[in-house]
Amino acid sequence: MDSPEQADQIKAPSSSTPTSSQTVPVPESPIFDYLSNLSPIKSVKAARYQRFFETHFPTPPPVFSTPRLDLQRETSFLKSDKIDEAGSDVHGKCGNRANAILIPCLESLEKAVQSGSPSGCVDEYLTDPVEVEDCTNSAGSHVRQPNNLNRLLQFRYTVPKETIPKVNDGNSEDCKIMLPDQAKSVDLIETAVDERDTERFVGPLELTSKNVNDQITRNVKLQNAGDQLNRQSSNCQFPKSFQSVESYKDCLENSGSASEGSSKEATLQQRGTRRHLQFEAAMTWKSTEEENLIPSHVEPRGVSNHRHTMSSDQAIASWNSLCPSEFVRSTQHGGTLAISGSIPSGTVLHRNSISRSLSTGSDRVLSKKFGGYMSSQEEKLTPGHSNNLAKSLNSCFISSAAGDLHACVDSNQQDDHGVEEISPDIFESSDSMKPPCNYLHAAFSEQQADPSEGGMHTSESIDRADELNQMSLKKKRKRAALSSESEGCKRCNCRRSKCLKLYCECFAAGVYCVDSCACESCYNKPEYEDTVLDTRQQIESRNPLAFAPKIVKHATDSPANVLDDGNWTTPASARHKRGCNCKKSKCLKKYCECYQAKVGCSDACRCEGCNNSFGKKAGSMYQRAERWKNPSHCKLDATETDIDRTEVGTVTHFSPRWEEFTEISNLTPLSHYSGAPSVSPSTRDCPKVSQAQLHPGSSSLEPSANHLRWHYSPMSFTPQLIENKEAHHELDSENAFTEIRSYDDMPEMLKNTSTPTKEIKACSPNKKRVSPPQFLSQELMSSSSSGMQSVRKFVWQTVPSFPPLTPYSKSNEGITQTESDLKRNTGDH
DNA sequence: GAGTTTGAAACT
């Protein structure tokens, strides 16, 4: 059973292992590899990051006051649906029954909560939802496998490649560690994803992004699950059998929804930081990848745990770009942070870094090779490399300017990561949505045409630099302008902002300026990473969404809508996040950001005399009225929904902040879906949703993928319920959909303050919406039109499977209540 | 290419 590699791994240093860890040989299995690959995270760290979130997003007291009730309810819910048949003999035990895998997990959670769990602290509760999902997910993946809990426990201690960490936290059992093969795992993931995604082209980057998201989600989930399980089932025995890859895949699919749902059900704090997660998701992936690349043999057992911790921290840091430096500092305590934990502060914050991460994920070898993406810390460890790192940015990098997926390939990697591999369709047709070609071309030219940066010797570099300097700005600007015109790419021409303000398109896009930019006194360069990050941080402190995509695509762009209403097939289905403020251009010139992005103006716009050819703001009222009449054609904007909700059917003024959040929330589902196409049969049955994801113009392909997960998972548990309920309502599902999703994604503070749902519904123009405000989810089920069905399902998924576990549940009282109602109704049936 | 217009971003 023990492969050579495993043997080596077993021999891996465990000198620092305080506890006697009896290593148990683990058969090599792709599945297990994958699972092992999930970067187990130490519980301590988990708690830390939870506290971290708390710091930034104070948790509402009510949430923690009643975690138990919610948990019970949720647990029972799951049990009734899926677990009962598996038997209930899992209580108190660590799942010897494979089929009952879900139960142990829930039981563990339940016990933890009911018994006041060791810490009894908020952190635990915050973690619970994820844990449950983790269990679910893991369960799904191990349905046929006994002692899966052990595995979950094991995950936590699994060390990539040749490292044999101690398994137990000092309890009774000594567990063996599976030595994961990261490459295999990655391949497996990609394969699984690919197999499920048969409807659309999936570029390499996209797969990478998916992996990134998967990795992030699973890392966190597994971490939490591992922690919880470890507490609850230290006596678990190590699994002795391994399921087949096929079974794993099946389970993966079945559990996919749950897995993804975990994100949705993540703590409110997490939700508050979703945006960062979206943008920096790649970070975690990168770190994970790098982790695996790191020779484990170098690090002692204790360190291995550290590493995982770092992985967790990295993810956290990714989620919270507001405090990158803090994160970096925290990671510096880890023994291996140099590599695995070394997320450059810049990387966390700047999208260039993200690109790096993704590139790393796409090609680990390369990433390792051109550690160009190394953080400053890494640079310290490997002097001389970092500078070339950025330059050797050979693989594709992704930027999320305007929520788009951008790919850049440098000359070195073109063969390996040709841009051609990236479907042009992933880019928005609008100029603003196009890849910031300055990155594309800049990075390219930087490598190719700018020897000064490519490793030339000093004299040559100087000469080259002089040449470049001598190049008149005019020429540069002209070149930039030409390239911009001809290729739809943009380069900045900043003169006074130093490219450190949002005026700078590069900076705003989260990427560094490149040589082809015509900017002056540019500080938006890798060498000024600290400055860039600080500035970015400052800007984000003012406006957390400053770097969020300006153009968001509406998740409600279901295929049906597209078919029924050609207007919505255009990019106009997307909207500017905050809307324009045009006064003189009438939204007919590129001065108008909406027009520039080729999207219609929405009620979010404060433009005057709007005549936007992609959609007039003035027409929004009329359109909305039409939509009210014909919900199946509804394409309601989140903005409109919000307005409806807050303005009693009259288009007046609305809070831009709200708009931003709602739009962001809209943004994610699509991306997510595209990133993780198959999750549950239920979701598969929603062609509209999936197709919506496929919309060529989808602006937010990757950055937000993680975000989306949180919306889909629950669905797998309640497809039937949805159908049962949805016929009972005649509400504007579209609105409801948007509303709920927005609500879901919205930070708690906003939820509490800006949702006069009652008035809204009571006052809706045509009185279609009559349901009580607390039953938001019911609205989702309103429309009977086929076009909305998928939407309804999708919406329903937004209902947390395990709402009570988090503060979020409290805030979503209405939703959870609806869920209860549904359960009752279902039971009646 | 120079100058103007425009609206977002930043500032007060």
Added chain:
DNA sequence: CAGTTTCAAACTC
């Protein structure tokens, strides 16, 4: 939060 200033892109000539 509103008004003003700054800024860089878009536009015009």
